[in-house]
Amino acid sequence: MNGVRHTSAVRDVAADVTIVKGACPHDCPDTCALEVHVRGGVALKVTGSAAHEPTAGVLCTKVARYTERTYHPNRLLHPLRRVGRKGEGRFERIGWDEAIGSIAERLSSIAARNPEGILPYSYAGTMGLVQGESMAQRFFHKLGASLLDRTICASAGSAGHQLTLGSRVGMDMELADEAKLIVFWGCNAITSSVHFWARAQAAKRRGATLVAIDPYRSLTAEKCHIHVAPLPGTDAALALGLMHVLIRDDLVDHDYIERHTQGYEELRDRAAEYDPARVAAICGIAAGEIESLARLYGTTRPSLIRANYGMQRARGGGMATRNIACLPALVGAFRDASGGILLSTSGNFNVDSAALSRPDLLGGRRPRTINMSTIGTALLDGRAPIEALIVYNSNPVAVAPDSARVARGFAREDLFTVVLEQFQTDTADYADFVLPATTQLEHVDVVKPYGHYYMVANNPAIAPLGEAKPNTEIFRLLSRAMGFSEPCFGDSDDEIAQAAVAGNWDFAAVRRKGWERIGPAKGTARFANGGFDTPSGKVEFVSAAAQSAGLSALPDYIAPLEDTRSELAARYPLAMISPPARNFLNSSFVNVESLRAAEGEPWLDVHPTDAAARGIADGGYVRVFNERGSLELRARITDRARPGVVVALSVWWKKLSRDGKNANELTNSDALTDVGRAPVFYDCLVEVAAL
Numbered sequence: 001m002n003g004v005r006h007t008s009a010v011r012d013v014a015a016d017v018t019i020v021k022g023a024c025p026h027d028c029p030d031t032c033a034l035e036v037h038v039r040g041g042v043a044l045k046v047t048g049s050a051a052h053e054p055t056a057g058v059l060c061t062k063v064a065r066y067t068e069r070t071y072h073p074n075r076l077l078h079p080l081r082r083v084g085r086k087g088e089g090r091f092e093r094i095g096w097d098e099a100i101g102s103i104a105e106r107l108s109s110i111a112a113r114n115p116e117g118i119l120p121y122s123y124a125g126t127m128g129l130v131q132g133e134s135m136a137q138r139f140f141h142k143l144g145a146s147l148l149d150r151t152i153c154a155s156a157g158s159a160g161h162q163l164t165l166g167s168r169v170g171m172d173m174e175l176a177d178e179a180k181l182i183v184f185w186g187c188n189a190i191t192s193s194v195h196f197w198a199r200a201q202a203a204k205r206r207g208a209t210l211v212a213i214d215p216y217r218s219l220t221a222e223k224c225h226i227h228v229a230p231l232p233g234t235d236a237a238l239a240l241g242l243m244h245v246l247i248r249d250d251l252v253d254h255d256y257i258e259r260h261t262q263g264y265e266e267l268r269d270r271a272a273e274y275d276p277a278r279v280a281a282i283c284g285i286a287a288g289e290i291e292s293l294a295r296l297y298g299t300t301r302p303s304l305i306r307a308n309y310g311m312q313r314a315r316g317g318g319m320a321t322r323n324i325a326c327l328p329a330l331v332g333a334f335r336d337a338s339g340g341i342l343l344s345t346s347g348n349f350n351v352d353s354a355a356l357s358r359p360d361l362l363g364g365r366r367p368r369t370i371n372m373s374t375i376g377t378a379l380l381d382g383r384a385p386i387e388a389l390i391v392y393n394s395n396p397v398a399v400a401p402d403s404a405r406v407a408r409g410f411a412r413e414d415l416f417t418v419v420l421e422q423f424q425t426d427t428a429d430y431a432d433f434v435l436p437a438t439t440q441l442e443h444v445d446v447v448k449p450y451g452h453y454y455m456v457a458n459n460p461a462i463a464p465l466g467e468a469k470p471n472t473e474i475f476r477l478l479s480r481a482m483g484f485s486e487p488c489f490g491d492s493d494d495e496i497a498q499a500a501v502a503g504n505w506d507f508a509a510v511r512r513k514g515w516e517r518i519g520p521a522k523g524t525a526r527f528a529n530g531g532f533d534t535p536s537g538k539v540e541f542v543s544a545a546a547q548s549a550g551l552s553a554l555p556d557y558i559a560p561l562e563d564t565r566s567e568l569a570a571r572y573p574l575a576m577i578s579p580p581a582r583n584f585l586n587s588s589f590v591n592v593e594s595l596r597a598a599e600g601e602p603w604l605d606v607h608p609t610d611a612a613a614r615g616i617a618d619g620g621y622v623r624v625f626n627e628r629g630s631l632e633l634r635a636r637i638t639d640r641a642r643p644g645v646v647v648a649l650s651v652w653w654k655k656l657s658r659d660g661k662n663a664n665e666l667t668n669s670d671a672l673t674d675v676g677r678a679p680v681f682y683d684c685l686v687e688v689a690a691l
């Protein structure tokens with residue numbers, strides 16, 4: 001194993017304080033470079049690294065309190081075995097040898113007759129390549145366990161974006177301050193990409209116009225010059241309406257279209273069907289908003305769309321991102337280094353995922369694949385039962401849709417559940433064994449960002465607390481206990497980190513420096529001369545791949561499954577969305593008292609008109625319900641929520657809420673997105689009643 005501190009990553013700043021370079025591991029595009037201030041083996045504070053160009057030494061409020069989280073009195077410090085009922089959260093302390101021995105024995109017995117009965121469940125609790133899908137995946141591949149389709153967050157948007165542009169190589173956020181127009185589309189940057197927001201502020205000071213497209217007047221939307229608030233799930237139609245005006249008024253870049261796109265004539269015909277009046281009716285906005293936004297977009301350079309994943313959490317989510325990605329090609333915005341679109345930069349990095357996860361260990365077996373977004377259904381499906389579930393880097397009982405169903409699945413007495421965790425989450429309460437995992441301050445890693453161009457290395461700053469171990473070490477121990485003899489199960493974390501970035505750089509050198517920029521030289525307009533990663537090498541307005549995926553070959557509008565204009569809306573007339581609360585990151589940080597206090601309690605934001613129609617008082621408790629369930633929230637009457645839309649900022653831990661439930665009690669797992677097999681969290685009609 002690696003030493004506590006990699007001395008070359010440390011510089012003395014005072015006689016007794018050293019600084020260790022690290023990387024934020026959380027599911028955030030910014031991947032900040034961290035500096036951990038350590039004295040006597042104790043982390044005193046965590047600050048940002050000022051020399052790291054994209055993040056410049058600024059941390060969000062969550063990670064600025066990282067020592068509060070690391071040394072939280074409720075950190076899991078020892079292996080635990082369940083003694084109460086599932087979900088009750090009663091455990092006894094046991095030793096590592098006993099825990100590993102018992103788990104290995106149970107998994108061996110299942111694997112001997114039905115390896116597919118074992119399922120890993122993991123996501124982005126850490127974005128680290130080492131503590132994420134490396135040793136863990138090797139372990140499950142060797143077992144022949146079921147594969148997990150990791151779809152819960154970004155797969156629909158990624159798939160749709162790639163249909164148009166071929167890859168996710170967004171523009172360089174370091175240049176955003178030179179844009180003259182920035183459109184935040186489904187993106188509350190103040191909460192979810194604060195360093196991009198800083199550059200947008202700089203652009204604004206230089207005269208740029210900022211626009212937000214979001215059903216909710218988020219912190220970001222309220223600081224933009226223009227806010228357009230379409231109904232959830234209607235973004236694809238809005239993009240088509242913008243195309244309609246751009247083409248009708250000849251605000252397009254014919255030269256760029258001719259050289260670097262495919263299917264313009266067909267797109268022109270399709271966009272002609274989506275005049276502003278029709279789109280306004282679909283989106284619940286004014287036709288004039290579409291006209292004026294299109295004119296602004298078609299006449300301003302450089303123009304930049306900062307898209308995030310908000311708009312892809314509805315049935316037509318893939319199509320929405322596909323349509324939005326067409327816009328910069330229509331107006332030639334890709335010509336400018338500070339223009340174009342930024343959804344993600346993850347396609348910029350050449351990570352050797354096969355070296356990390358070693359699919360060759362499957363040895364020709366082809367296990368079934370289970371979608372993480374429908375885990376409740378999968379756990380309750382008796383035809384080919386999941387017998388054992390190993391959860392790491394995720395908290396599905398809180399974050400997966402249709403939460404009551406998920407909890408019923410986890411409560412199955414015959415299900416053997418192991419949870420690797422830092423805290424006793426809603427999910428850990430259902431475990432048979434809980435294994436204490438280290439935090440980012442206690443282990444080695446390397447983090448691939450999705451909002452900038454720098455890989456960031458993480459050095460351990462302190463020794464593991466209590467008996468906590470890195471995920472990699474836990475899977476090494478399990479591998480050994482199960483007799484796995486392949487040399488890869490003995491790889492150190494340093495060796496895994498190097499394997500992940502092979503061909504890009506030397507991990508040992510970069511961990512001393514802290515980070516490495518990968519990709520084009522600064523100032524390069526990556527797609528000014530085309531070169532897209534689509535089959536044609538062009539922006540594909542017409543896409544054979546879309547057609548193969550069962551979509552229209554052309555941009556289209558797919559109405560939400562639970563449309564406010566449908567019959568269902570007679571019973572459940574309000575569309576509910578559950579975007580991230582500022583002080584939480586998915587379900588991480590909810591148990592940090594100071595951050596939870598800043599959020600207050602689980603709120604439901606309701607427009608004054610909708611509140612008045614239901615006799616709801618500001619600050620009063622309400623019941624929010626649909627056919628999937630109900631929960632109690634505290635109403636906040638505010639015009640941040642547009643009429644017809646209610647907003648439950650998330651993701652609260654269920655057990656830290658008033659009635660032991662969170663917004664996912666109401667979200668849907670019976671349907672998935674058009675492409676990407678992702679959940680439709682924001683495709684969710686509800687009714688609200690005062691309590």
Ligand code: SF4
Pocket residue numbers: 024025026027028029030031032058059060061062063064194195585
């Ligand atoms: S969560 Fe995002 S903004 Fe906060 S420290 Fe991590 S990377 Fe930076």
